[in-house]
Amino acid sequence: MHSTTSRQTVSRAALKVRGPVASGGRPGLAAALLALALLPAPAVDAQSTGGAGSGIAATVHNLSVSGPGEIRSLTETEICKFCHIPHNPVVSDPLWGHTLSQQQYSVPRSPSAGPGVQLGGQPDGSSRLCLSCHDGTVALGDLGGRGATIPMTGFQRLSPGRSGYLGTDLSGSHPISFIVPNGEPANSSDRDMGLRPLAAIHADQDIELDDQGKMQCTTCHDPHADRFYQPGEVPRFWVKPTVSEVCLTCHELR
């Protein structure tokens, strides 16, 4: 993937300076063009910010067999496929029948499995993609931070080490896959989250909710660029230079 700058430099280098410039003409332009043409083209840099994913080759999300920091000529698609799973419309038919549907089982009714039982806090959306690797096998599960207090400025009512910290099924982590309400709900429990209005959250360029307005892993982590990682200080793929800035986008300090 070439950055925009390099493409322009290449095209400028292709310009011909036509003949000697007439004495009454514009000597400066020809000289400028020539100077530009002689500029070395910037190297294609995987760290450049030209386009989505261009920084990923140098991060730990480069899961290709050559890994980060090695063969830079590796095409982007070889890295993308690990998460952006290609759709294969034509596959070999299963020999022994089609994918089973639930009706094909005669399952006796189980008292704990009636219809309409809603699992609390099941991850969905893009977070499913993260969790398919971050389960302790391909990558660390439970985000490696069980029990650690998130460093914050000021006093916070909620932190993982304190009782009353509300996780979901992901032990020790912030809840995910829920629709972010607009400000504090009127009849909320005694746990004051200090939630800012949605407009304030949307106004931030780095913090993104998904297209259903849900918080997902990608709200705080950009899987394509690991710009601010500092071991023990700032998590990997964090979208802002410090931990607090991300938290404070959605939560006010009380």
Next chain:
Amino acid sequence: MTASAERRRSPSGPRHGATPGRVLAALTCLALLAGTGCASSRGPSLRISDLGWPADAPRVRLERVLEPQGARTGRLFRLLAGQPEAPLLERPYGVAWDGADLLLTDPGAGRVLRISADGRVLASSKAELSSPIGIASCSRGIVVTDSESGEVLLLGEDLRVRERLAEGLLRPTGVACSADEIFVAETGGHRIRVLSESGERFLGTRGSGPGELNFPTSLVLDGDDLWIGDTLNFRVQRIDAATGAPRGAFGQLGDMAGEMPRLKGLAIDPAGQLWVADAHLDAISMFRRDGTYLMSVGSTGAAPGTFSFPAGVAANAGGELAVVDSFNRRIQIFRLVAPGTDHS
């Protein structure tokens, strides 16, 4: 799959009587087809995909779902509802049969459980492990891998850690054992480490060629074959357990049933078929050893027969297949039913 073995497809192709009207129609069709370049001599017909049910096709049925009481609620709900105690299963991963019992690892809770066939928890370790993933009942005892601490541990009958067999591994996950060797998949090291009384040896290196690995996660030992869930090469590989020589591989990346975008658990059933659990497809798929895709079971969901991040799978000699349904916090047990034994 309830299609009975008695279902038969009619022989392909319609039958024509040779009445003059039909002969004329046939000739007209022929002329049209010849004119349009089609070479068929039988006229238009529907394509019949004979599913090819062999007479001995087995069936799979869901027999039991093992889940703790209150497993379906998240911690948030439980706290608000005044039930603060931790669930019996937080986020289970690995499973192994040990006689009639199931051994289960729960990296979400950091511990190991032994569960009887009727769902009683016979033993549980303290929550002293970081991320127990693979588990196997070996000759020396119960072997567990801890992917976060990088250790291979030997547990006693009380499921407490008795001995550290190896440390410093690069994210150990899948484990399988023979009479005198323990095979451990080092997911972060892209290799298999083999432990024995006489020391250690290694199989495989990082790569995508035959015998090479990219984030392997699961292992099954079958005779002198070591089957590896080569997760980020999106395939199952078979190598010589002694030499590491590649003996074949199958599987591909994709989002359709039978493909392996997130291969996790691996098992071989008594009939010799391979079962693969995929955490992206939320399904388990059955393959022949030569890679022929046979069928899939399941889809995303919470109802019985559906999954949310299926992880470890294990088959026992009695034809039961245990599947850890990790985010549904339960174990689903399927049975492979031989044909002719519908109501066994």
